[in-house]
Amino acid sequence: MRERNVMLLHYATGLAILLFGGIHIWTLFFTYPFQGTIWETTMRFDSMPYAILPVYRNTLLALSLLGLLVSTTIHAFNGLRIILAELIGKRNIWIERGLFAIGAFLVIYGTRTILIAHMLV
């Protein structure tokens, strides 16, 4: 992939994070009913209207979390790749492969978390 197109992918995933991350923060922070901190309202393990589990049970919101996971992983690890290339002065295939492996593990592990929370009865 040409570096120019990688940069466009970086911007596209950044804008995707703006969308999905906005939804993520909205469901966490802005729905708390001003009755207490989010430790007392959102972060409760039950079916309160604003608690965290219904967010994962909702298919659309779970899909948006998946989109956030994938786009943030691409954006973050591409950013780290760019910074490392700037620091050592050139691209290094082993650094890029290592970053790719860590990113792939994060996507798999995060998808597992989302699926379990989605299907928990």
Next chain:
Amino acid sequence: MSQRVRWSTALQNLKTMLIPGKYGLERWSYTLQRVSGVVVSLYFIAHVLETGSFVGGVTVWAIPDYDFAERAYREAVSFLKNPIFDAGLAVIGLLVVFHTINGVRLVLAHFGLVLGSPRRREILETPASFSNRQRALFWLSISLAIFAMLYTLDALMGVFRP
């Protein structure tokens, strides 16, 4: 091209990257964008691992029963709910919002959208890539970031509640 990494050069480049010096606000924005990006990336990795422990950790790969999940959830919450992590999250909120707005500014600059029309420049003039509108966006990112930090502190610790 050899694949050997010269670590001494990398260390010197790191020093250059982290110290903006006298090169102006745009250079500060470059450094802050990289530092906030790296810190938020490390937070993102920690966040994926930590939310994994909310459903029982790395050993659970099937749907656990409700009681087990509830116990794992309460353990994770009791681990996370302390003032140090709350303050850390407020810093993350600051960095994320700065990185977002400054990143939008960079995307706009990449496509030449808020740079103004081209004209002849004099020597030692402020660079064309950092126009007044670009500057305004930079300071907007700083102020929104500070607001996000205060909001996060309020949402997590209730510091602005009567």
